[in-house]
Every structure is written in C-alpha cells, then in structure tokens.
Amino acid sequence: MHDIPNVTEVSRATASLIDFGRNFPPPVPVVQNAIQESFSHLTNTNVADAIRFPRFTGTAKDRQAAANWLARRLKGTSDPDRIVLANGSQSILAMLIAYYVKPGGVLLTEALTYPAIKPLSRLFGVTLSGVSIDTEGIQPESLDEACANFKGKARALYCMPTLHNPTSAIMTEERREKIAKIARRHDLSIFEDDIYGVLPQAAPPPLSTFAPERSWYISGLSKSLACQLRAAYVAGPSRSMMENVFWPGVRTTNWMIAPLIAEIATHWLSSGLALEILNSVRVETQKRRSIAEQVFGRRFDIDPASYHLWVTLPRGLSLADFVEALKQRSLVVGAGDSFAVGSTLGDARFRIGLGVAANEDELRRGLAIVSGIISAET
Structure with missing residues (x-):
C-alpha cells in the first residue's frame, strides 16, 4: 500500500x-491595495443587487469600461455594443471555434502557439495546423499556401501578433497588412489574441484593425494586471455577429463572467486603478x-x-x-x-x-x- x-x-x-x-x-503591491479598495467600494454600494443576476454579455457600464480600455490598443473609442465580457480567453476561443471552425474544419495557428489551443481543438473535433513563423511571427507565404492546400477547410486563424507566446515576437505593421489581405482572399476568420498587447509602451495596431469585418479581437486583465482577476473581453465585427456567436451558449456553457468579478474589473477600469x-x-x-x-x-x-x-x-x-x-x-x-x-x-x-x-x-x-x-x- x-x-x-x-x-x-x-x-x-x-x-x-x-x-x-x-x-x-x-x-x-498596487494589486493588494486595489483589491482592498475594491472591497471598500463594494461595501459602499448596493453590491447584492449589482451581482444578483448573471451578466451574460456584460452590463452597459461593463461594456463601456471595456471599450475605453480596449481603445488603448484599437485606437479611438470602441463600440460597446461590439464587446462581450467572458471569464477568460479560453472561454471566448471555445465559442469562436465551435461557431466558425466546427468539427472537421481546420484552425490555423503559428507553428509555436498557446498550448491550451490544442485541447480546445480536440474537444471540438477540429484539426490544428501550424503555419511557419520567423522573428516577426507568421510568414505570409506559408499562410497563403496552407489556406490553398486545405481547399476551404481552413476556416479561421488563431494568432498572437503582439508579444507572441512563447517567442515574444512583435509583428510589424506591414506584415499585419499582408496577413489581413490573405485572410480576405481565403475568407478566413481571424481570432486575434492580444492578451499581452497592452504591456508594451508602443506596438503596431492590432491585426484586427486591418480586417475588422472578419476579426475577433481578444484581450483581458489576467496577463496584464493581475492573475487574480480573470476577466476577458472580445470585440467582434458587429453586434449581430456577437449575438450569433455568444448568446446561444448562455444556457449550455460557462463562458460568462462571474458577476462579482465583472463588478471589480469594471471598477478597476473606470477608476484608474x-x-x-x-x-x-x-x-x-x-x-x-x-x-x-x-x-x-x-x-x-x-x-x-x-x-x-x-x-x-x-x-x-x-x-x-x-x-x-x-x-x-x-x-x-x-x-x-x-x-x-x-x-x-x-x-x-x-x-x-x-x-x-x-x-x-x-x-x-x-x-x-x-x-x-x-x-x-x-
């Protein structure tokens, strides 16, 4: 024994x-102070009512605070109606893969990528295929070739153009333009993971801004502020597309953010913390x-x-x-x-x-x- x-x-x-x-x-140390301040803030508000019900895609206040924060990268004010709150980037990716790639489809990604994308792809019966990378990230020629080889089965590209995980590469603006053109030519949806994008003092505009009609821009707070705050945001092409992807899952999945976490995240974003x-x-x-x-x-x-x-x-x-x-x-x-x-x-x-x-x-x-x-x- x-x-x-x-x-x-x-x-x-x-x-x-x-x-x-x-x-x-x-x-x-600022995080500890922020958490203490947040609880003090909550005791001075009717927090029981604020977190009484699921927030699903987030309240108007949640989405506006998120829009203001994402505008640091997306440049200008983002449209709150195109933003959804979730309990992490994996939850967002699960909904996107299920809706766009579907069983039997192909999800393209960098030849080195976020490891969690592997079990997610297996869960949904999706083939994961790596695209060649260099010091800037995805090589356009390799992406174009992969799309052609899969003959329409390659339905989306998951990538991390800014502070790529694991290489820390940052794709140039010129390269982003090329990737966007290839995605348009092959009708490829783009799942852009910009979870580290807010960390550099200056970085090229997100890939999503070069093909906004097919891009899903993902960001969050656990990789830029504190791992204690698992709050993620996704900005999609339109309000109707956001509803199509996320709303059907509110009764069958657990992608929604916990109301208390949403309340604290929105407070941090709105207060300057x-x-x-x-x-x-x-x-x-x-x-x-x-x-x-x-x-x-x-x-x-x-x-x-x-x-x-x-x-x-x-x-x-x-x-x-x-x-x-x-x-x-x-x-x-x-x-x-x-x-x-x-x-x-x-x-x-x-x-x-x-x-x-x-x-x-x-x-x-x-x-x-x-x-x-x-x-x-x-």
Missing part, C-alpha cells in the same frame, strides 16, 4: 516549488528582466515589456533531460515542445515566466538553478 503524504507535507512541497512554467504578470497597476507591472517587469540578464550573463533581444523568455538549450542537452533535471530541483519551466504545432521549433527550447515567482529572491534563486544546469553542459 502506498504511503499518502499528509496535508503539511503537500503544502511544503507546493510552497518550495518554483514554477517558471506558468505566465502571469509579476506581483506588485487598472492603469496604475499596468504601470507598476511594467516597472516590476523591468526589474525582473534585469535580474534574468544578470544571472544568465546576456541580454534578451525582445521588447522590454515581455515578462517571458524563450531560451535555447546548448547543443547536446535534450529537452526531456533538462526538464527532468529541473524537476529534481523542484523547478518547472515551459517545455518548448508543448507550444509546437506540427513543428520541431520547440524541441531544444523552453520558456521562463518571470512573473510567477513570489519575490525577487525566489526569482534569482530559480534562475540560478536553470543557468547552472545549462552552464554545466557548455
């Missing part, structure tokens, strides 16, 4: 684990990037706002052996092959999420372990 560890032992093991495998913004947190996250990211560069003894040639690093292993060190060696030292990274879609681009690489470590000492200690194993092989 196997020995079952007690709760204390499990807690200690969990507490000692350094998890670079997940990717969240670094913790900043969100911008204060965003600026703090940018500052803390810089500190953590500096620590990483000190520990690794090199500069990372990516946008300063990126808090995830894409690192190449030295020749001769297998990814599996490297990941196992880290596990033996209670440390986890994002294995590169988990991001790959029909490619070998991740076979000798891994991602480090700098934001999850509780503090800078833990971050430095974990990075030193990673660096030490790599150095031992060079």
Whole structure:
C-alpha cells in the first residue's frame, strides 16, 4: 500500500516549488491595495443587487469600461455594443471555434502557439495546423499556401501578433497588412489574441484593425494586471455577429463572467486603478528582466515589456533531460515542445515566466538553478 503524504507535507512541497512554467504578470503591491479598495467600494454600494443576476454579455457600464480600455490598443473609442465580457480567453476561443471552425474544419495557428489551443481543438473535433513563423511571427507565404492546400477547410486563424507566446515576437505593421489581405482572399476568420498587447509602451495596431469585418479581437486583465482577476473581453465585427456567436451558449456553457468579478474589473477600469497597476507591472517587469540578464550573463533581444523568455538549450542537452533535471530541483519551466504545432521549433527550447515567482529572491534563486544546469553542459 502506498504511503499518502499528509496535508503539511503537500503544502511544503507546493510552497518550495518554483514554477517558471506558468505566465502571469509579476506581483506588485498596487494589486493588494486595489483589491482592498475594491472591497471598500463594494461595501459602499448596493453590491447584492449589482451581482444578483448573471451578466451574460456584460452590463452597459461593463461594456463601456471595456471599450475605453480596449481603445488603448484599437485606437479611438470602441463600440460597446461590439464587446462581450467572458471569464477568460479560453472561454471566448471555445465559442469562436465551435461557431466558425466546427468539427472537421481546420484552425490555423503559428507553428509555436498557446498550448491550451490544442485541447480546445480536440474537444471540438477540429484539426490544428501550424503555419511557419520567423522573428516577426507568421510568414505570409506559408499562410497563403496552407489556406490553398486545405481547399476551404481552413476556416479561421488563431494568432498572437503582439508579444507572441512563447517567442515574444512583435509583428510589424506591414506584415499585419499582408496577413489581413490573405485572410480576405481565403475568407478566413481571424481570432486575434492580444492578451499581452497592452504591456508594451508602443506596438503596431492590432491585426484586427486591418480586417475588422472578419476579426475577433481578444484581450483581458489576467496577463496584464493581475492573475487574480480573470476577466476577458472580445470585440467582434458587429453586434449581430456577437449575438450569433455568444448568446446561444448562455444556457449550455460557462463562458460568462462571474458577476462579482465583472463588478471589480469594471471598477478597476473606470477608476484608474487598472492603469496604475499596468504601470507598476511594467516597472516590476523591468526589474525582473534585469535580474534574468544578470544571472544568465546576456541580454534578451525582445521588447522590454515581455515578462517571458524563450531560451535555447546548448547543443547536446535534450529537452526531456533538462526538464527532468529541473524537476529534481523542484523547478518547472515551459517545455518548448508543448507550444509546437506540427513543428520541431520547440524541441531544444523552453520558456521562463518571470512573473510567477513570489519575490525577487525566489526569482534569482530559480534562475540560478536553470543557468547552472545549462552552464554545466557548455
């Protein structure tokens, strides 16, 4: 009979684990203050009535606050009637894949992509096909060829043009224009994941702005402000299209945002707390990037706002052996092959999420372990 560890032992093991495998913004004191202020705000309002019923696509106030926030990227004021609130980007993608791609269809994505898109595609009986990428992201010629090869079965493109996960690449404006033209030519819907897009001080306009009639722009707060606030937003081509995609699922799925979370998210966006947190996250990211560069003894040639690093292993060190060696030292990274879609681009690489470590000492200690194993092989 196997020995079952007690709760204390499990807690200690969990507490000692350094998890670079997940990717969240670094913790900043402003978040704690914002949460406390939010509860104070809620006690001074009739919150019981405000959260009494499901908010489905969000209240008018929710959507207006979201529109103002998304306007930071979409430029100008977004139309609140084209915005829906959800409990995370995965929930949004589930509804979009089910409606547009459907079983038997093909969803195109970068050859390296957000790992959660894989089980989502399997869930809906959708074929996932990777498109070649370079230092800017999707290569237009490869996208055009994939669309032609699938002869109409390729129905949508899921991509992350700004601070791509895992490479941190940022697609140029010229490249975005080319991708938009190809999508039009092949009648391809675009699911643009801009979850990190608000982090850079300056970035090209979203891909969605180059083909708005077929684009679904996805953003949220858990990757830019705080992982505690799982609120996501999607802006679609029109109000009627939003209703067609999302409204039928209100009685059969769980994509809707929890009313209390929506209330807090809208308060953060409306009160200026969100911008204060965003600026703090940018500052803390810089500190953590500096620590990483000190520990690794090199500069990372990516946008300063990126808090995830894409690192190449030295020749001769297998990814599996490297990941196992880290596990033996209670440390986890994002294995590169988990991001790959029909490619070998991740076979000798891994991602480090700098934001999850509780503090800078833990971050430095974990990075030193990673660096030490790599150095031992060079």
